[in-house]
Amino acid sequence: MIRGVLAFALGAVLTVSGPAGAQxxxxxxxxxxxxxxxxEFDDHAAALEVFQETCTDMRDPDWLSLCALATNQKNARTFFELFFRPVLIEDGEPALFTGYFEPELNGSREKTDTYRYPLYRKPDDLNGQLYYTRRQIEEDGILDGKGLEIAWVDDPVALFFLHVQGSGRVKFEDGSYLRVGYADKNGHEYKSVGQELVRRGIYNVHQVSAQVISNWVRRHPxxxxxxxxxxxxxxxxxxxxQVPPERGPLGAMNRSITALRSIAVDPSIVKLGSxxxxxxxxxxxxxxxxxAxxxxxxIKGAQRADIFFGTGTRAGIxxxxxxxxxxxxxxxxxxxAYALIPEGRG
Structure with a gap:
């Protein structure tokens, strides 16, 4: 076994099938x-700080042990190299990195001529059934007068992308902020407006982005x-x-995520907190x-990740x-990692 471990530490590469339950x-x-x-050129200390944000919520004993060790590390790179091994997980699909961000909208607690597009809280009569569509809510005003408004914003296009992202921050004129998160949805299937622009022949697939969609909508009200x-x-x-406005939004682990250090992954393949x-x-x-x-x-697949770029317009672009x-x-x-070595190879 010692020879196997030494070869491993010196860079021997072993490709094996996954553990029970893997595809x-x-x-x-x-x-x-x-x-x-x-x-060797990365800021490992910055990564270690973000790792410590969520490692206490990883219930497995080996992860909790590493989390405890992480609190007293003077050399972050050495910590990762000493206690971890890099594992390339592949499922036959090519790698794809996309990005997401936390929208920041200008808003008001009260409806005005400028701030007239509402963010709604969950209605009491929404209980898992198909509810009113986007058109019925926005064009027909089906929810008007029900007291469901959390705040009003000045930009319906930015509000649409807040719906796509599922969380964001509203900045009020006095400099204060309100952070909102996903509560529920109306049960209708999401349809991509970017794909619709491609279907209509307005853009090619490689041209479509959130910024392109926003610009087109603004040019054609x-x-x-x-x-x-x-x-x-x-x-x-x-x-x-529960999240101070200067910190990032909550991720799937119910902790603030960090710009350019947090990613979204497929949790059926990559353990959250890794x-x-x-x-x-x-x-x-x-x-x-x-x-993660x-x-x-x-975000599905072994080589699929969504990078969190931060809050606001620049991050969104x-x-x-x-x-x-x-x-x-x-x-x-x-x-x-060692447990992935098949019997007889150690």
Whole structure:
């Protein structure tokens, strides 16, 4: 066994089938840290700080042990290299990195001529059934007068993308903020307005982004409103008071996520809270250690990740442009990585 461990530590690569319960076409390749491109240049201390935000919520004994050890580390890079091993998980699908952000909208607690587009809390009569569509709510005013408004904002297009993101922040004129999170939805299937623009022949697939959609809707107010109603899905919100406005929004682990250090992953493959090394290609390459702290309905697969770019318009523009290939490698506790070695190979 000692020879197997030494070879492992020096960079021997083993590709094996996954543990019980994994899909048959999923493979696990154990790498060395030398094989992570740019590893030595990252800010490992920043990644370790984000890891500590959620590691206490990982209930497995090996993860909790590492979490306890992380609190007294003076050298973050050494911590990761000593107690983890990089594991490349593949399922036959190419890697895809996209981005998401927390929208920030200008708003008011009261309806005015400027702030007249409402964010609604969940209605009492919404109980899992199909509810009113986006068009019925926005055009017909079916919820008017029911006292469901949390706040009003000045931009219906930004509000639409708040629905897509599911959470965001409203900035009031006095400089204060209100953070809102997902509460429920009307039960109608989400339909992509970007795909609809492609179907109509207005744009090609590679041209579509959140910014492109926003610009088109603003240039064509009437047709743009109809385009947004193409998506019948409608989200209801709740006030999020436990997160200070200067911190990031809550992720799937019910903890604040961090810009350019938190990613959304497929939790059926990557354990939430795990460190994940990403090697994103594209116009703005990125090589850094992230922490898997969020999920998303469109984030499925072993090599699929959504990068959290932060809050506000600039973060939204950057996130909307991200659609890049590359590679992601999960850092597993060393004993878990060793457990992937088939019997007779150790």
């Amino acid at each position: 048959e076409d999923t493979t696990y390749t154990v790498l060395s840290f030398d094989e992570l491109k740019g590893w 009437d047709a743009g409103r109809e385009l947004l109603w193409h998506n019948p899905s409608f989200v209801f919100f709740r006030e999020v008071t 460190p994940v090394w990403i090697e994103k290609a594209g116009a703005t390459p990125m090589r850094r250690l992230m922490i 702290q969020d999920t998303g309905s469109a 950057t996130a909307g442009k991200a659609r890049d290939p590359g590679r992601m490698v999960v850092l597993m506790p060393i004993q878990r």
